[in-house]
Amino acid sequence: MHIILNGEQTVISSQSLHAMIVEKGFDPDTVIAEVNFQLIKKNDWEQTTLNEGDTVELLSFVGGG
Amino acid sequence: MSTKETDDTLYFGDVPFTSRLLTGTGKFASRDIIAPMLEASGSELITVALRRVDPNAKEKDILQYIPKLVRILPNTSGARTAEEAVRIARIAREAGCGDFIKIEVITDMKYLLPDNAGTLKPPRSWPRKALSSCPI
Numbered sequence: 001m002h003i004i005l006n007g008e009q010t011v012i013s014s015q016s017l018h019a020m021i022v023e024k025g026f027d028p029d030t031v032i033a034e035v036n037f038q039l040i041k042k043n044d045w046e047q048t049t050l051n052e053g054d055t056v057e058l059l060s061f062v063g064g065g
Numbered sequence: 066m067s068t069k070e071t072d073d074t075l076y077f078g079d080v081p082f083t084s085r086l087l088t089g090t091g092k093f094a095s096r097d098i099i100a101p102m103l104e105a106s107g108s109e110l111i112t113v114a115l116r117r118v119d120p121n122a123k124e125k126d127i128l129q130y131i132p133k134l135v136r137i138l139p140n141t142s143g144a145r146t147a148e149e150a151v152r153i154a155r156i157a158r159e160a161g162c163g164d165f166i167k168i169e170v171i172t173d174m175k176y177l178l179p180d181n182a183g184t185l186k187p188p189r190s191w192p193r194k195a196l197s198s199c200p201i
Contacts, residue, residue: 006117006118007117024120026120029126030125030126030129031118032115032156032159032160034156037152039155039156039159041159057117058117058118059115059116059118059156060116060118060126061113061114061115061126061127061128061139061160061162062090062113062114062115062116062127063089063090063091063092063093063096063113063114063127064089064090064091064112064113064114064116064142065089065090065091065112065113065114065138065140065142
């Protein structure tokens with residue numbers, strides 16, 4: 001399945017948001033996730049199913065300001 | 066670190082601060098010195114930015130280096146438009162950073178000069194339950 005992950009076309013084999021985050025090597029404890037510009041709370045990641053063409057943004061807090 | 070109210074107490078919204086030193090996090094040589102610096106300086110407010118995750122980054126989330134009693138001031142420096150600034154503000158609040166937000170809209174990516182008109186625009190479109198906005 002293809003999704004747009006942080007602006008890049010990406011192929012994934014996972015069905016859930018949580019599984020995709022793990023599949024792509026991100027740390028689930030430190031990222032914030034949006035699917036199609038809707039913020040998804042961490043408790044809902046495993047129940048959030050990804051679909052072909054979804055736009056996923058993974059964000060985290062960094063130094064700045 | 067405790068906040069003692071004095072005649073010189075600074076308030077952002079209804080939150081008191083005894084220190085007027087606001088700390089940025091963009092130039093630390095090591096994140097391990099953030100906590101000792103905050104303790105030594107007495108600064109009670111520290112800025113952070115929200116960015117797309119870099120899968121190659123080796124350091125942990127910066128929030129893990131900031132003592133719990135220090136108030137987080139997320140900024141919207143990643144925003145190019147007022148709408149993006151509002152989006153970042155909402156994400157930061159949902160992510161547990163509280164109701165503070167430092168508004169920045171930056172369109173000059175070479176010198177990082179703020180877009181003043183864009184920076185002043187977001188509060189008009191804040192959600193009804195507004196955040197404490199703090200353009201600096």
